[in-house]
Amino acid sequence: MALTLRNLLAEPGLGLRLLPGDPSTAEQLDREISWAHSSDLMNPTPWLEPGQLLLTDGGQFPFEPDSNAVEDARTYAERLRKTGILGLGFAVNVVHRAVPRELVDACAEFELPLILVPSSTPFIRVIRRVADAIxxxxxARMQWSIEAQRAVxxxxxRPDGLAATLRELESQLGCWVALYDALGQLVPVRTKRGVPADVREDVEAAVAAQLRGGRRAAAQLRETDLAITLQTIGxxxxxxxxxxxxxxLPPDPAASDLIESVVGIASIAIEQSRALDDARRGLRTGVMELYLAGSVDAAARALRDMDTWxxxxxxxxxxxxxxxxxGPVLNELELMAVSTDVAFARIGDELVVLFPSNxxxxxxxxxxxxxxxGVSGAVGIxxxxxxxxxxxRALRRADRDGEVVDLERLAERGLVAWLDASDGRVLAARMLDPVRARPDGEELMAALRAWYEHNCAWDPAARSLGMHRHSLRSRIATVQEVTGLDLESFSARTELWLALELGD
Incomplete structure (x- = not known):
């Protein structure tokens, strides 16, 4: 068990005690002592480290207080506190019969525990006790580490090796463990404890950041009441x-070693799973070819044997x-297939994906x-x-990277939208450009639009333009001559209307 100031004060053979009225808190007294030093220097901090206990007989303090005594004591206590010293042991009846009042006040001001060391207790005995405890x-930690490594x-x-390993880690460290996949999604591994709800979002955000980094790394999640360690796998x-x-508490070296061992085991398990994924990809290609060939029953049996949708x-x-x-896309889909209704396979230079129509x-x-x-409409199996x-067909209408063209959305927009997506505007321009190029092109186009807006009825269209119907007939006849279309036929009228719609 780690040695704390409280434990040290309780040692009957040392006779140590807190100065009466010392304001030290339970948190200060329960911190682990990393070492004990003795020094009579006014500034021993260059040779000290956080977590240590400092012992002194006060030789650096004058017997008679002078004008600088208060400030010197304050400076001394402040230095020790900033360095992270856990406490100051002061030997009485060696140089001073009592702890100088200036030092008592300074230690109280900077919340530095002040311990009385009797003259009958040499510093070496205190230091040896600290060394023995360490x-x-x-x-004990080494023995624990050996036993913990064996248990892991x-x-x-075991048959559920990865899950059993994570549960054993939870038991050994008294912690919770969560495994996230390459997409940052929680892997459904049965462990004893889940991620606490109050830190779940922070953990998921930190996991996503580590995965975006794309490098092996370990990190500590800050600004939480727990010591949360994130370790990449792979x-x-x-x-x-x-x-x-x-x-x-933050993991000590023994706990960190155990975590590294579990990371290694998890890495092996996941790499083995990836090797199986490679084999599954070949099987998926064969299954998809069965679906494409209409052998639905055989394909369904194969997918059921793979325990997938x-x-x-x-x-x-x-x-x-x-x-x-x-590779990365197929890995992502393989992970997605664990919890999503999706079947997929790479065939040649394209990826084919099946999913429910709803x-x-x-x-x-x-x-x-x-x-x-490109995405099709709903079809039977x-x-x-x-x-x-x-x-x-839908894919051929994708004109930029990152685009998904849905055939159903095109159908909802009508035939004109379909022709527009098929670059029908090119043919429309070729048909109408000769009309527009004439000196009276704008008048002809206006007459053509009005004629179609009134369902090719001469009188209503002529009235909307403020002209006689014979004048309108003359302009439409000119359009017919320029385009080479027989506008007396329904098919020619339809073709020219589509060109006009696409051109506009």
Missing amino acids: AEDRQ GRAAL QSDRLRGVLAIGTT SPAGRIRVAVVRGARDW VAPPLEFVARDGLRA RDVSKGREDAR
């Missing part, structure tokens, strides 16, 4: 996740293109990675091949 604690090793050999530039551990009922098909390296397309990665995607072709 050695005993190190020996045994847990790793290799640099190929992180597999983050292990988050919340303890009441099997498409049924009405579905939609997405086709994605544009990735130089499909949910949004699971294609968030398209915009992030600068890809392009035996019409995956048709859905793929529809998705390809």
